[in-house]
Amino acid sequence: xxxxxxxxxxxxxxxxxxxxxxxxxxxxxxxxxxxxxxxxxxxxxxxxxxxxxxxxxxxxxxxxxxxxxxxxxxxxxxxxxxxxxxxxxxxxxxxxxxxxxxxxxxxxxxxxxxxxxxxxxxxxxxxxxxxxxxxxxxxxxxxxxxxxxxxxxxxxxxxxxxxxxxxxxxxxxxxxxxxxxxxxxxxxxxxxxxxxxxxxxxxxxxxxxxxxxxxxxxxxxxxxxxxxxxxxxxxxxxxxxxxxxxxxxxxxxxxxx
Ligand SMILES: [Zn+2]
Numbered sequence: 548x549x550x551x552x553x554x555x556x557x558x559x560x561x562x563x564x565x566x567x568x569x570x571x572x573x574x575x576x577x578x579x580x581x582x583x584x585x586x587x588x589x590x591x592x593x594x595x596x597x598x599x600x601x602x603x604x605x606x607x608x609x610x611x612x613x614x615x616x617x618x619x620x621x622x623x624x625x626x627x628x629x630x631x632x633x634x635x636x637x638x639x640x641x642x643x644x645x646x647x648x649x650x651x652x653x654x655x656x657x658x659x660x661x662x663x664x665x666x667x668x669x670x671x672x673x674x675x676x677x678x679x680x681x682x683x684x685x686x687x688x689x690x691x692x693x694x695x696x697x698x699x700x701x702x703x704x705x706x707x708x709x710x711x712x713x714x715x716x717x718x719x720x721x722x723x724x725x726x727x728x729x730x731x732x733x734x735x736x737x738x739x740x741x742x743x744x745x746x747x748x749x750x751x752x753x754x755x756x757x758x759x760x761x762x763x764x765x766x767x768x769x770x771x772x773x774x775x776x777x778x779x780x781x782x783x784x785x786x787x788x789x790x791x792x793x794x795x796x797x798x799x800x801x802x803x804x
Pocket of ligand 1: 707709711728
């Protein structure tokens with residue numbers, strides 16, 4: 548029987564029988580994977596709490612045709628400290644949901660998987676260590692920006708989407724396309740959000756800084772700025788995620804016919 552080991556963060560768990568569960572995980576080597584945790588719900592189980600959502604484990608799995616079987620799990624980080632704070636927990640689950648929407652099952656791109664795994668792991672650490680609500684949200688904004696860029700769907704915050712001119716001042720941002728438009732290129736009947744020059748500089752700085760490093764803005768953020776940026780990015784991610792699941796459905800339908 549073929550066995551393999553990987554580091555993985557649990558995305559979600561659902562029961563399939565009285566004692567067994569299926570765990571969806573994001574693994575460092577293969578992206579999203581699913582495995583059966585036998586007896587995980589039994590009090591005597593060796594897997595037990597390690598199969599909960601958000602736990603990062605070092606795993607040993609038996610490769611099966613349909614679903615792999617989780618043989619051993621040792622926790623790398625259970626992220627226990629973020630479980631007792633509802634804001635932190637809600638935001639951590641949001642990042643898992645985004646990963647689950649955009650990442651593919653058993654993706655072969657090891658380099659990309661490893662970058663996403665590190666981003667998620669460090670984001671959960673940042674959320675766990677945040678000392679205030681704006682800092683919790685800041686950790687998630689960094690995740691939103693960098694994750695979408697890794698997916699090839701990064702925001703265009705420096706050049707006008709239409710004429711490619713560098714925009715120096717306030718700009719109009721289109722949530723639909725995830726980019727800015729200069730005042731000369733504004734199209735009527737398209738919905739834009741005004742993006743202040745300072746907010747744009749803030750987002751660009753976050754995007755260009757490794758997720759585990761502080762930016763000059765980290766100690767200056769407040770509720771108004773972080774909530775505004777988070778909601779803007781959340782909306783863009785939702786719209787892009789919906790487009791993606793629609794195109795997947797079309798591909799599925801094409802396969803059947
Ligand atoms: Zn323009």
